[in-house]
Amino acid sequence: MVYVVQQCLDGYDKAMWHALKRKTLFNKRVLQRCLGEVVFGKGELVQVYHSDLDYTFKTEHKLLPKWSQP
Structure with a gap:
C-alpha cells in the first residue's frame, strides 16, 4: 500500500x-x-478563458461558453 x-x-x-x-x-x-x-487599464476590453470547463464531463457544462464576454 505504501508503494x-x-x-x-x-x-x-x-x-x-x-x-x-x-x-x-x-x-x-x-x-x-x-x-x-502587461497591465490592463480600466475601461479596456479583455476576455477571460474558463479553463475549468476543458475537462468536464457534465452534459450541462459542455454547452457553456469557455470565453467571457469582452
Whole structure:
C-alpha cells in the first residue's frame, strides 16, 4: 500500500515539475517578445478563458461558453 501511495506522489511531483518548466519557458518567451509587464487599464476590453470547463464531463457544462464576454 505504501508503494502505491509513493507512486502516486511521484507522479504528482513529475506533473508539477513539468507544469512549472512549461510555465517558465512560456514566460521567458513572452517577456522576450514584449518588454515589460502587461497591465490592463480600466475601461479596456479583455476576455477571460474558463479553463475549468476543458475537462468536464457534465452534459450541462459542455454547452457553456469557455470565453467571457469582452
